Amino acid sequence: MDDRELIDKTLQGNTHAFTFLVRKHQKLVVHMVARLLDNKEDIEDVCQDVFVKVFRNLNKFRNDSKLSTWIAKIAYRVAIDYLSRKNRQIITESDEILSFTEPETSADLPDTILENKELKNIMVTEIEKLPLPYRTIITLYHLEEFSYKEIEEITGIKIGTIKSHLSRGRAILKEKLTFALTQQRYEK
């Protein structure tokens, strides 16, 4: 069943159709909310709020964009609202990050790196430490494979800024990766 059919059935009062819709887009919402929120205990509640908002506004959905883009937009807004309520600083670009330039050199990686769970965990933590806009854009681009245009629609951030956030975010992570690898080699 495609999205349009599920929407129509939900609007006719079929709550099972909405359950299918939730199952279909659950991963997208969880990925976005989990990357944006630090407090793991609140993720589930925020995900619920996202789907409740989707349900309430489903009649306003027009087919001018994909349903996943529309849901991602709602998820982004709900998560941002939640963070604002919690008085968190949403944009935390420190001077260090703004003046960051991509490292010139890149280390060769050993074949065993894919089995290195410790390094993977370090890198996942480093993603979580990135400023919120970087994290959001990286998640939408790499994990959900949205286009620049769709990310602009979801976040309201201009395409030029999206591209620069993406490359800065990657550069930061690349440096952290190099640092973590050096440290691991040194420990050995």
Next chain:
Amino acid sequence: MKNKRLHTDDYLDLILRSEPNFELSSEFEKKLSQKIEKIVSWETYFKQFFTWIAVGIFSLSVAISILFFAQKDIFTTLLSFTTQHHQLVLMVIFLICSVVFFDTVLLNYLFYRYGKRNEK
């Protein structure tokens, strides 16, 4: 050098595509459908309430119009009574609205909650 760079980027891509370490509880869908059910119930109750109010206003308007055109003397008597005892009339209207609200919204919601509690 270019190959080495690609290697690092490939690993980074792999990390960036890895899912966050979080999984929803098995109760998620159940809790969500309960929330949705609650919203739908409230909306239905309020729709019922406003439908009754609309029906009441429409019936009253029709009755007043008939009196105005067919029984002008009764209409004048009623109008003077309403203006003289406007507080009483307003209280009666308020009472009727409260009863309808209690019957269509609150009572239904209490029954709904009672039913849900019994289900558990």
